Amino acid sequence: MTRTPPAELTVGQVAARSGVAVSALHFYEEKGLISSRRTSGNQRRYPRETLRRVAAIRVAQRVGIPLRMVKEAFATLPDGRTPDREDWARLSAAWCDELDTRIEQLTRLRNSLADCIGCGCLSLDRCLLRNRDDRLGEQGSGPRRLFTRAVREEEDRANLRIH
Template identity: 90%
Template sequence: MTSTPPPELTVGQVAARSGVAVSALHFYEQKGLISSRRTSGNQRRYPRETLRRIAVIRVAQRVGIPLRVVKEAFATLPDGRTPDRDDWAHLSAAWCDELDTRIDQLARLRNHLADCIGCGCLSLDRCLLRNRDDRLGARGSGPRRLFTRAVRAEEDEHRDPGTTRS
């Protein structure tokens, strides 16, 4: 005879099953990523589906998707349900462009890492971050040379015809 698992889990059970610290569960709940109900003794009880939500959150975090984006994605699900296979396909497809951008940035960093030893800077003659006389300041904030091709192409479309790249 097999016993039916309880429909709800305590915070400790969720932490043990998901591999996430209790404090992280409280944080996720505070951010609106998961929810619980309170018992008459003010203890949290989570539906079993919370484990799947946490798995999605952890995968997203692992690849660098901000929690804000995860929350926005969860908000697109009908009735706040837990993502199923089709939902995951839709959510992950929406994140692919962002991941491609990050992959491009990491590949650029890896390919030029030997040229830069970190801003000490002992490689000024070939440093990708060097911006002599702040010439790139007119193009916007941030590390202009480290932005991806996609970001640079978008900026090129909006740049005044009289300006040139440095």
């Protein structure tokens, strides 16, 4: 006899099946990444496809995609549906630029970790050669040599919005 899986799952069932803590599921729901309905006893019930949404969230987080971007990607799906195979291919492809930026930044960090990072401290002997008189400080705050062009451009746009 074949047993039909339930159409809706409790928060505990979603947590057990997805490997995500109940508190994380509540957080995802608070951020609008997943949704549930409430029973008459005020208990959460999640549609079974929530497991796929949580899996997509976890994969995105694992590679460093911010939840903000995951939410934006999910918002492109019609009627808030759960991503299918084609949706996932499209959504994950859209994150490639973000991942390339992160890879570039991590590579730059790895290659210059023992060198001047342009923070402005001027305490390392090499900084006097690489960042004399804190010239990099004119470009903005933070470790300027570690920031990729994309990060610097995003920072510049943010500064323009503030001012």
